Every structure is written in structure tokens, then in C-alpha cells.
Amino acid sequence: MDQTTIQPPLLQLSEQEFRGITQAANAGDRNAIQRLRELLEESATLWQTVGDLATHAITALIGLITKGESVFRESLHKSMQKLRADLSRPNMSCLEELCLNRVLVAWLQMQLADQQTLEAAPDTALSRYWYQRQSQASRLFDQAVKSLSQLRKVNLAGETIAAWNGLKVFPTVEQQDHNVGQEMLQAQRFQKVACG
Numbered sequence: 001m002d003q004t005t006i007q008p009p010l011l012q013l014s015e016q017e018f019r020g021i022t023q024a025a026n027a028g029d030r031n032a033i034q035r036l037r038e039l040l041e042e043s044a045t046l047w048q049t050v051g052d053l054a055t056h057a058i059t060a061l062i063g064l065i066t067k068g069e070s071v072f073r074e075s076l077h078k079s080m081q082k083l084r085a086d087l088s089r090p091n092m093s094c095l096e097e098l099c100l101n102r103v104l105v106a107w108l109q110m111q112l113a114d115q116q117t118l119e120a121a122p123d124t125a126l127s128r129y130w131y132q133r134q135s136q137a138s139r140l141f142d143q144a145v146k147s148l149s150q151l152r153k154v155n156l157a158g159e160t161i162a163a164w165n166g167l168k169v170f171p172t173v174e175q176q177d178h179n180v181g182q183e184m185l186q187a188q189r190f191q192k193v194a195c196g
Contacts, residue, residue, distance in 0.1 A: 013039070054101035061108035065115060080104060087148075093155060099148040106144040110137040 021039070024032030040047040058080060066073040087100055113134040120127035 057105045061112055065112050096151055099151050102144040103148055106141040110141045113137040
């Protein structure tokens with residue numbers, strides 16, 4: 001069978017089949033672990049979605065902040081999407097994306113620390129703990145913002161020099177085929193199965 005007739009593996013695997021493979025792999029089944037490795041090798045979208053630690057951290061922090069309140073949780077997810085979009089720019093480098101993720105996570109950590117500080121009874125060990133965490137979270141957020149800002153200055157300087165020299169230092173991301181959108185949605189569903 002030649003490569004052009006092979007469909008992406010995710011499109012040939014149901015959520016139930018994927019759940020069975022992951023449950024068997026989690027139980028130590030070597031064949032299931034090998035099959036899982038093959039699926040991950042065949043589908044970058046799957047491992048990139050399931051293995052996105054920044055998204056996992058953001059989701060966990062949103063859960064801690066919202067305490068199970070659905071409207072609050074979904075609204076905060078939307079706010080984070082907007083914040084990501086506002087802070088993003090076209091053709092971001094991998095390092096810039098990592099810095100942006102750090103800003104988002106640090107912002108949520110700071111919000112959680114603020115919330116816990118306000119909820120703790122005054123003049124208790126718990127309130128002092130959260131006050132320290134609030135200070136640490138604020139410093140981490142400031143550092144993350146500074147790192148992103150400095151990286152963008154360096155990238156901007158590199159892009160300017162490249163433009164002067166007629167070079168392309170930061171290549172744009174190529175558009176992938178029409179299956180990517182479908183595969184991405186399916187990978188996100190599988191992420192929920194694997195992690196939930």
C-alpha cells in the first residue's frame with residue numbers, strides 16, 4: 001500500500017478504541033504501550049495536543065480558581081483565549097511561544113494567589129502563606145512578561161536586520177492539508193479521554 005492511500009491513523013480509530021488502548025497501556029500492557037507509541041509517532045497532532053503541558057497547567061489553574069462553577073470556568077477559558085490572542089503575533093518563534101505560555105500560566109497563578117489571600121482569615125498562618133505565594137506569583141509574572149518583552153525586542157531586531165539584508169530569518173509556518181483541522185478536533189477529544 002503506498003503512502004497516498006493511507007489515511008491519518010486518528011481518522012481510523014474510534015474514541016472507544018483509543019480509550020481501550022490507553023487503559024491497557026496504563027495497566028502496563030506492553031502491546032498496548034507499543035500501539036500507543038505507534039499512534040503517537042503517526043500523529044503529531046495527537047501527541048502535541050495531549051502533551052501540551054501549558055494547556056494542562058492553564059486548565060488545572062482555571063479549575064482551582066473557579067472551584068467547579070461552570071459559567072465562571074468557561075468564561076475564564078474564553079478570557080485566556082482572548083489574552084493569548086492579544087499577546088500573540090504572526091510567525092512567533094518556538095521560544096516566543098514558550099515565553100507566552102509562561103506569561104499565561106504565571107498570570108493565572110497570580111490570580112489564584114490573590115484569590116486565596118483574600119479568602120484566608122486575616123492574621124493566620126494560612127493568610128501569611130498565601131501572602132508569600134501572592135508575592136512570589138507576582139514576581140514570577142513580572143519575570144515572565146520581561147522575558148517575553150526582551151525576546152520580542154531581539155526578534156524584532158533580527159527581523160529588521162533580515163529585512164535590510166533581504167534574508168528570511170523567521171520562516172512562516174506552512175499551511176497543512178485539509179485533514180489537520182479534523183485531526184486536531186479528534187485529538188482534543190482524545191485528550192479528554194486520556195486525561196479525564
